[in-house]
Amino acid sequence: MSIEQAKAINRDAITPALHLLPARLDTLQARVELLAICGQEADFRHRWQVVNPARPEVRGAARGLWQFERGGGVKGVLGHVQTALAANALCRARGVDPEASAVHAALERDDILAAGFARLLLWSDPAPLPAVGDVNGGWQLYLRTWRPGAYTDGTPAQRVRLRGKWAGYYATAREALEAA
Helix, strand or coil, X not given: CCHHHHHHHHHHHHHHHHHCCCHHHCCHHHHHXXXXXXXXXXXXXXXXXXXXXXXXXXXEEEECCCCECHHHHHHHHHHCCCCHHHHHHHHHHHCCCCCHHHHHHHHCCCHHXXXXXXXXXXXXXXXXXXXXXXXXXXHHHHHHHHCCHHHHCCCHHHHHHHHXXXXXXXXXXXXXXXXX
């Protein structure tokens, strides 16, 4: 878990994305959650879903550092009453047609768009963001908003491993932001 990678994602993707969204969405709580999710979903490096680590070039359905699927997170952010206007403005700013297939394709090459969509997905959750340091609250928010199949369909042992990974990525996110 690379603190340097997390710092670079905060600097090069999250910060520019948050400048394109309503100012109230830029909080330390949001940045910690975004970085922890980026780690959990993409290990701070995969821009498409790796379905087989032995063949990382084979692409699954999810795209971008936050691993959005076209019919799930992308469609949800574009259509949610809380996020639709901001999503459309973000798409215009990034030169992407605000349509699910166009956004989905762009996420793989546009980390700013991906970070913006990730922040908007968090904003769609009715609960307030968990306090910085509330690892379990962050985990619960991640489960509610990303609905990871590896967790929901996983065995008890797999769930324990995924929750353990979260704790590590959350700690990396906090450390990267404290060092920023």
